[in-house]
Amino acid sequence: TFLIVLFITSSLVPTVGPSHRPWPEELPEELQALGIGPRTRIDHHATTRASTDFGRLTQALPAAVLYPSSVHDIMTLVRFSYSSPKPFTIAPRGHGHSVRGQALAPHGVVIEMTSMRRGGGGDGDGEPRIRVSPAGSVSGYVDAGGEQFWIDVLRETLKYGLAPMSWTDYLYLTVGGTLSNAGVSGQAFLHGPQISNVYELDVITGKGEMVTCSEDHEPDLFFAVLGGLGQFGIITRARIALEPAPQMVRWVRLIYTNFEAFARDQEKLISLDDGNKGFNYVEGSILMDHHVGNNWRSSFFSERDLERISSLAAQYGAVYCLEGARYYDKAMVHMVDQELEWLLEGLSFMPGFAFTNDVTYIRFLNRVRDGELKLRSQGLWNVPHPWLNIFVPRSRIIDFDRGVFKSILRHDNSTGPILIYPMDRNKWDRRMSAVIPDEEIFYSIGLLRSGVHAWERLENQNKEILHFCNQAGISHKQYLPHYTTQADWMEHFGSKWETIVERKRRYDPKSLLSPGQQIFTSSM
Numbered sequence: 173t174f175l176i177v178l179f180i181t182s183s184l185v186p187t188v189g190p191s192h193r194p195w196p197e198e199l200p201e202e203l204q205a206l207g208i209g210p211r212t213r214i215d216h217h218a219t220t221r222a223s224t225d226f227g228r229l230t231q232a233l234p235a236a237v238l239y240p241s242s243v244h245d246i247m248t249l250v251r252f253s254y255s256s257p258k259p260f261t262i263a264p265r266g267h268g269h270s271v272r273g274q275a276l277a278p279h280g281v282v283i284e285m286t287s288m289r290r291g292g293g294g295d296g297d298g299e300p301r302i303r304v305s306p307a308g309s310v311s312g313y314v315d316a317g318g319e320q321f322w323i324d325v326l327r328e329t330l331k332y333g334l335a336p337m338s339w340t341d342y343l344y345l346t347v348g349g350t351l352s353n354a355g356v357s358g359q360a361f362l363h364g365p366q367i368s369n370v371y372e373l374d375v376i377t378g379k380g381e382m383v384t385c386s387e388d389h390e391p392d393l394f395f396a397v398l399g400g401l402g403q404f405g406i407i408t409r410a411r412i413a414l415e416p417a418p419q420m421v422r423w424v425r426l427i428y429t430n431f432e433a434f435a436r437d438q439e440k441l442i443s444l445d446d447g448n449k450g451f452n453y454v455e456g457s458i459l460m461d462h463h464v465g466n467n468w469r470s471s472f473f474s475e476r477d478l479e480r481i482s483s484l485a486a487q488y489g490a491v492y493c494l495e496g497a498r499y500y501d502k503a504m505v506h507m508v509d510q511e512l513e514w515l516l517e518g519l520s521f522m523p524g525f526a527f528t529n530d531v532t533y534i535r536f537l538n539r540v541r542d543g544e545l546k547l548r549s550q551g552l553w554n555v556p557h558p559w560l561n562i563f564v565p566r567s568r569i570i571d572f573d574r575g576v577f578k579s580i581l582r583h584d585n586s587t588g589p590i591l592i593y594p595m596d597r598n599k600w601d602r603r604m605s606a607v608i609p610d611e612e613i614f615y616s617i618g619l620l621r622s623g624v625h626a627w628e629r630l631e632n633q634n635k636e637i638l639h640f641c642n643q644a645g646i647s648h649k650q651y652l653p654h655y656t657t658q659a660d661w662m663e664h665f666g667s668k669w670e671t672i673v674e675r676k677r678r679y680d681p682k683s684l685l686s687p688g689q690q691i692f693t694s695s696m
């Protein structure tokens with residue numbers, strides 16, 4: 173068996189690994205002859221662009237970058253590597269918005285999936301890469317290329333008055349990228365993560381075979397790929413469930429000074445999970461004393477509100493912000509006031525600290541974009557992002573608050589949101605590769621901090637947080653996980669590990685795909 177050794181640098185100082193390539197200076201003739209030569213680049217510009225990601229903590233040069241113009245190009249590349257005496261690794265790269273090198277291919281080939289976003293892109297027949305079928309089951313579905321941005325999927329489905337049900341907070345991520353993880357946001361308590369809302373997938377396995385799979389057809393591959401961290405196949409099409417899109421959103425933020433009350437109210441709201449009476453979206457965040465107005469979520473508040481919240485946060489050290497959204501159509505605007513009154517009744521937020529906004533549905537879903545553009549204009553978007561995302565079981569969330577928010581982060585003065593909101597395990601299918609804590613309700617916690625100079629300190633703090641969880645016996649799971657040893661991956665997958673290994677053996681036996689995850693470093 174051919175051993176593929178990864179030299180990805182998970183170290184904090186960006187460096188480039190050894191420079192041996194699967195081929196020397198030029199593409200092999202066999203590859204040229206296959207027709208993808210003109211779309212495969214080995215120049216410095218192309219390989220440098222594909223050598224890092226949104227996290228800016230890791231760097232590793234690929235040998236080449238493929239800019240596919242069709243699904244066939246991708247199959248050609250994977251088949252070539254699979255049948256070669258010297259196979260090389262291949263990483264589909266969506267928007268490269270991972271933060272720890274998950275979409276890199278050190279010395280291998282990165283596939284810039286987004287080169288299929290525009291133009292024909294199909295199998296050479298010019299078929300559009302986002303196709304809405306309104307008259308399918310329930311409200312229909314959309315077939316979207318794995319390379320498509322969710323914002324484009326939304327814009328296309330809205331033309332039919334429809335939209336996917338489950339989202340991420342930020343929409344400039346690709347369908348294949350988020351489905352390889354889970355895709356969570358404030359709708360997940362109601363509809364499950366994005367991976368729970370997929371009917372069918374087209375996948376190119378690590379052997380270069382194209383397989384259409386679903387719950388009924390090739391279900392093992394279907395569930396392997398959902399949350400599969402790119403290990404079992406490249407998603408080239410996903411059929412995603414749709415619902416009628418609302419026109420408007422009543423968007424609410426409620427401020428708490430007491431964590432127990434905040435968490436209790438979040439859990440109460442997600443237990444009203446019929447979507448008719450309750451919120452359609454529930455999230456939450458922690459606003460530390462010094463960064464109340466200092467992150468991409470702050471544009472919700474007026475200057476005056478921010479001042480009031482800041483002085484409350486200064487008094488208490490931090491405040492908790494419960495965020496809810498109720499969807500409605502313009503004709504029903506009179507109802508939404510009553511519904512909201514009913515929903516807020518009996519919640520324990522600080523009196524006088526309930527804030528509301530009315531926005532269009534697309535503006536609500538695309539809310540992070542404004543913050544992104546603001547940060548970009550200040551030169552604060554393309555900076556290191558030592559993010560940490562973890563799922564914490566409900567039974568230990570108070571301990572987490574005490575040990576992390578009130579202790580480790582007590583005097584934290586970094587920038588970037590800290591999110592916290594509960595989800596329901598029953599909305600996740602256990603057959604999927606994604607892993608979550610073994611408790612019915614668990615919290616998603618996102619420490620989305622950034623800093624040009626602070627990243628090393630933030631990394632140390634992340635380690636301290638994980639260490640605290642381990643010491644305190646809080647059986648958390650990392651989301652968008654990052655580990656560098658197989659022992660850690662085994663622990664991460666827990667009882668699913670055997671299944672993961674078996675799936676790898678079946679669908680990517682030479683361990684070609686998504687090497688940046690650092691799960692399998694040799695062929696199976």
Ligand code: FAD
Pocket residue numbers: 225226263264265266267268269270271274275276285318319339340341342345346347348349350352353354355356357401402403405406407408652686688689
């Ligand atoms: P990439 O980073 O390019 O790839 C991720 C992994 O998937 C890699 O291993 C890659 O090889 C593999 N991959 C990529 N495309 C394919 C494909 N077509 N088939 C198979 N494997 C593939 N996540 C949430 O769940 N909820 C959020 O609210 C959220 N908000 C975010 C906000 C911002 C600003 C950022 C930067 C990230 C956010 N994320 C969120 C995380 C995001 O979902 C992941 O980082 C995701 O992987 C990014 O998608 P991408 O298209 O950039 O994927």
